Amino acid sequence: MEVRAILFAIASALTRAIAFAVFGCWTSASRKSVLPVFKELNNILFYPVQYEGEESERNVFYTGAAPNQQAIPAVDYLAKDEKVQRWVLAGTDYVYPRTTNKILEAYLKSKGVKPEDIMINYTPFGHSDWQTIVADIKKFGSAGKKTAVVSTINGDANVPFYKELGNQGISAKDIPVVAFSVGEEELAGIDTKPLIGHLAAWNYFQSIKDPKNDEFIKKWKAFTKNDKRVTNDPMEAHVIGFDMWVKAVEKVKSTDPDKVIDALPGIEAPNLTGGISKMLPNHHITKPVLIGEIKGDGQFDVVWKTSGLVPGDAWSKELDGSKDLIGDWVDKKCGNYNTKTSKCGS
Amino acid sequence: MRDCYERCAALVVSLGLVLALLLAGALAANAESYEEALAKFAADSYNETDAAVAAVAASGNPLAAQVIEALQDGRLLFSAGDKKIYMRKPPAGLLDAATGQPVSGAEPAGLSPVRVNNRVRRAIDAALGSLTLLSADPVKRLEAAKAVFKSKDASVLATLDTAINKEGEARIKKALEEARAAILAGKRDAREADRLAAIAILRDRGDQDARSVLAGVPSDQPANIQKALADAITTIDDRLALWSVAQNFWYGISLGSVLLLAAIGLAITFGVMGVINMAHGEMVMLGAYTTFVVQELIRTMVPGLFDYSLAIAIPLAFLVAALVGMAIERGVIRFLYGRPLETLLATWGISLILQQAVRTSFGPTNREVGAPNFMSGAFELGGLTITWNRLWIIVFAGIIFAGLLAVLRYTELGLQMRAVTQNRRMASSMAINTGKIDAFTFALGSGIAGLAGVALSQIDNVSPNLGQSYIIDSFLVVVFGGVGNLWGTLVGAMSLGVANKFLEPYAGAVLGKIVLLVVVILFIQKRPRGLFALKGRAVEA
Numbered sequence: 001m002e003v004r005a006i007l008f009a010i011a012s013a014l015t016r017a018i019a020f021a022v023f024g025c026w027t028s029a030s031r032k033s034v035l036p037v038f039k040e041l042n043n044i045l046f047y048p049v050q051y052e053g054e055e056s057e058r059n060v061f062y063t064g065a066a067p068n069q070q071a072i073p074a075v076d077y078l079a080k081d082e083k084v085q086r087w088v089l090a091g092t093d094y095v096y097p098r099t100t101n102k103i104l105e106a107y108l109k110s111k112g113v114k115p116e117d118i119m120i121n122y123t124p125f126g127h128s129d130w131q132t133i134v135a136d137i138k139k140f141g142s143a144g145k146k147t148a149v150v151s152t153i154n155g156d157a158n159v160p161f162y163k164e165l166g167n168q169g170i171s172a173k174d175i176p177v178v179a180f181s182v183g184e185e186e187l188a189g190i191d192t193k194p195l196i197g198h199l200a201a202w203n204y205f206q207s208i209k210d211p212k213n214d215e216f217i218k219k220w221k222a223f224t225k226n227d228k229r230v231t232n233d234p235m236e237a238h239v240i241g242f243d244m245w246v247k248a249v250e251k252v253k254s255t256d257p258d259k260v261i262d263a264l265p266g267i268e269a270p271n272l273t274g275g276i277s278k279m280l281p282n283h284h285i286t287k288p289v290l291i292g293e294i295k296g297d298g299q300f301d302v303v304w305k306t307s308g309l310v311p312g313d314a315w316s317k318e319l320d321g322s323k324d325l326i327g328d329w330v331d332k333k334c335g336n337y338n339t340k341t342s343k344c345g346s
Numbered sequence: 347m348r349d350c351y352e353r354c355a356a357l358v359v360s361l362g363l364v365l366a367l368l369l370a371g372a373l374a375a376n377a378e379s380y381e382e383a384l385a386k387f388a389a390d391s392y393n394e395t396d397a398a399v400a401a402v403a404a405s406g407n408p409l410a411a412q413v414i415e416a417l418q419d420g421r422l423l424f425s426a427g428d429k430k431i432y433m434r435k436p437p438a439g440l441l442d443a444a445t446g447q448p449v450s451g452a453e454p455a456g457l458s459p460v461r462v463n464n465r466v467r468r469a470i471d472a473a474l475g476s477l478t479l480l481s482a483d484p485v486k487r488l489e490a491a492k493a494v495f496k497s498k499d500a501s502v503l504a505t506l507d508t509a510i511n512k513e514g515e516a517r518i519k520k521a522l523e524e525a526r527a528a529i530l531a532g533k534r535d536a537r538e539a540d541r542l543a544a545i546a547i548l549r550d551r552g553d554q555d556a557r558s559v560l561a562g563v564p565s566d567q568p569a570n571i572q573k574a575l576a577d578a579i580t581t582i583d584d585r586l587a588l589w590s591v592a593q594n595f596w597y598g599i600s601l602g603s604v605l606l607l608a609a610i611g612l613a614i615t616f617g618v619m620g621v622i623n624m625a626h627g628e629m630v631m632l633g634a635y636t637t638f639v640v641q642e643l644i645r646t647m648v649p650g651l652f653d654y655s656l657a658i659a660i661p662l663a664f665l666v667a668a669l670v671g672m673a674i675e676r677g678v679i680r681f682l683y684g685r686p687l688e689t690l691l692a693t694w695g696i697s698l699i700l701q702q703a704v705r706t707s708f709g710p711t712n713r714e715v716g717a718p719n720f721m722s723g724a725f726e727l728g729g730l731t732i733t734w735n736r737l738w739i740i741v742f743a744g745i746i747f748a749g750l751l752a753v754l755r756y757t758e759l760g761l762q763m764r765a766v767t768q769n770r771r772m773a774s775s776m777a778i779n780t781g782k783i784d785a786f787t788f789a790l791g792s793g794i795a796g797l798a799g800v801a802l803s804q805i806d807n808v809s810p811n812l813g814q815s816y817i818i819d820s821f822l823v824v825v826f827g828g829v830g831n832l833w834g835t836l837v838g839a840m841s842l843g844v845a846n847k848f849l850e851p852y853a854g855a856v857l858g859k860i861v862l863l864v865v866v867i868l869f870i871q872k873r874p875r876g877l878f879a880l881k882g883r884a885v886e887a
Contacts (some may be wrong), residue, residue, distance in 0.1 A: 123855040128806045131597040142554035159807045167733040267614025303463045
């Protein structure tokens with residue numbers, strides 16, 4: 001019902017030629033629902049949320065993280081710095097966790113992790129009774145090998161999950177949880193003291209010390225008239241995306257979507273963590289990957305970051321179905337160009 | 347031969363001397379290195395901090411424990427300029443970490459806390475464990491024993507032996523022996539008899555932590571040890587498998603009590619009155635938000651009362667939800683009695699209005715409701731981990747259920763309620779004001795939903811959507827248990843909870859829920875009136 005309402009609103013706005021570009025959507029399901037409209041009316045969507053990849057559309061620009069800009073570096077960090085050997089992949093039962101976990105499973109196996117050292121678990125949206133699963137994780141972690149949880153648990157289910165972890169006494173020192181959907185905004189509803197040390201992987205944290213970030217936080221707090229409001233990663237993605245769109249429009253001196261779409265690849269814009277992000281031919285951007293530990297005040301302490309910026313892969317290199325595909329809207333004019341067969345369309 | 351004996355003896359003596367000298371030298375070097383170790387904290391690098399913790403602990407300096415505790419609490423500071431380390435002493439005051447003396451004069455500028463990550467936290471635990479094994483405080487000794495059990499640091503073995511010999515408290519002595527066993531089980535150069543004894547101690551401990559230690563020993567051990575390890579793991583696994591049945595049952599009761607709390611108010615409004623109340627979940631939500639408001643007020647005005655916040659919230663949540671419920675009944679539902687479809691639509695509309703009202707006034711994001719101390723954490727009972735919040739929720743659900751039964755059975759209001767629901771016209775002609783009783787009954791059901799909100803705020807999100815996630819389950823419980831029967835609601839909630847928790851390990855959370863739904867649908871086909879069907883005249887009314 002909500003999706004249809006969004007569709008209707010967007011379609012009418014577009015046909016009235018009010019919108020030159022749309023910055024929005026949350027979850028892949030909503031993006032995939034509005035996609036036909038954007039294609040038909042030939043307009044631009046900037047999608048700011050981390051997602052599962054496996055997509056590159058002409059009308060969409062993906063400013064959130066692809067799996068190689070979030071999930072894979074996080075797993076690398078745990079394996080290297082925390083010497084993790086056993087993995088729990090826990091997620092909500094929908095497309096993002098399922099695809100991400102498929103990619104992670106393939107990646108871990110390629111690194112020599114045995115199948116019996118990987119546990120995969122899915123739960124319904126809004127799951128609130130985590131007793132059994134947390135006990136299972138504890139049991140899985142008692143095999144004498146360092147264990148970690150990679151969480152793609154979505155939205156509201158996180159609060160009871162973390163509460164149960166805290167109550168059953170699983171501390172980050174024993175079994176760390178690294179989450180891909182938990183940021184400053186989500187932590188605002190939890191007492192984070194029992195969660196200190198659990199991790200999240202993002203491309204931005206509010207706690208990053210950078211003049212541009214300080215300025216943005218100040219403006220955001222003034223705008224919301226609330227000194228306690230927090231910023232988060234998808235907000236930064238929109239800041240970058242909007243900046244890039246403005247630069248592209250200035251470059252071609254037109255807001256015509258066709259011209260802007262062609263002008264966007266190659267455009268650079270500063271991100272809020274001190275680097276310069278670039279729009280790539282596959283409509284994804286380059287971003288730094290940061291790993292943060294939860295602090296007692298609901299903010300994150302960055303414990304690791306990539307040395308440079310990581311370019312986003314539209315198609316995962318870990319999956320058999322997509323490892324030969326690339327998205328290239330500059331030379332090939334194709335979102336799923338197969339480099340093996342040199343043909344557009346898998 | 348004799349020649350050699352003398353020469354060899356000389357050699358041994360001189361070797362011993364050299365060793366002693368080396369050892370003394372090493373100790374001296376260690377003593378010196380306290381300041382060097384301390385300096386590493388100023389590097390602002392996790393690797394250096396990690397190394398510094400171990401070095402400070404090994405230095406033997408009397409300040410070591412104090413410094414590491416300060417690091418643990420975030421009270422260890424460094425100045426980026428002159429690379430000096432300070433400890434903040436609560437409530438106010440600054441100590442020089444190198445000397446332990448207070449810093450005189452103004453506080454040096456540019457101090458920032460030494461940052462820690464998980465690896466450093468583990469190093470801190472291990473270091474404090476080895477430093478506080480001989481502490482005078484029994485709580486610290488117990489914690490130290492547990493820390494050593496985790497760190498398995500072989501260098502504290504000698505201290506551990508001293509601690510075990512000195513220990514007077516049986517509980518701590520056991521923990522110390524287990525810590526010693528955890529070290530010895532994986533120590534290759536220990537005597538075989540000691541290692542076997544260690545493995546036996548761990549086997550007798552028999553929990554997941556012990557299993558983890560045993561399973562973590564590398565698999566290239568001598569055959570005897572290898573066999574003992576495998577046997578011990580099997581013994582523990584068998585024991586845990588048995589306990590896991592009890593664990594599932596406990597989880598089932600706990601889930602059942604949550605379902606009971608959510609459904610019991612509905613058992614009154616839907617079960618007894620026959621009103622299909624789609625806004626029931628929102629009454630639960632209002633209860634949770636009342637808890638939030640109470641806690642906020644207590645936090646800002648009387649922080650000392652925080653542990654009583656739930657007790658204060660309980661009557662208020664009941665009142666708020668009951669008043670809203672009464673307003674809904676008087677304002678809307680009383681005009682719709684006997685028209686179930688319209689009631690359904692109207693109450694659904696009310697539920698949307700209530701959600702939006704809360705969203706507008708409190709914001710769409712989750713609100714933080716804290717847990718009082720007595721509801722945090724868990725305790726072990728045999729092989730069971732029982733969390734306090736779940737235990738209290740079960741107790742709370744039981745009290746509400748008993749209270750409600752008593753109200754219906756022994757009070758004037760209860761008597762009139764039963765009279766009205768069983769035969770409205772007869773009750774009316776006995777001079778019972780049926781309209782008033784309707785309002786009170788609906789208020790009672792709503793108020794109890796508000797009470798459920800207080801409990802659910804402890805385990806779930808406090809957000810405008812809170813109620814929605816419980817409304818389906820509540821109807822399921824009431825229909826399954828038998829409409830109009832409180833005992834049916836109890837049995838229905840508990841059997842759904844337990845069945846869910848026994849299915850979950852095998853079918854997974856998603857499939858488990860589906861299976862249960864199908865089973866309930868089939869059951870309703872067979873027995874449309876649920877587990878405990880009402881008999882007699884009330885059925886036709």
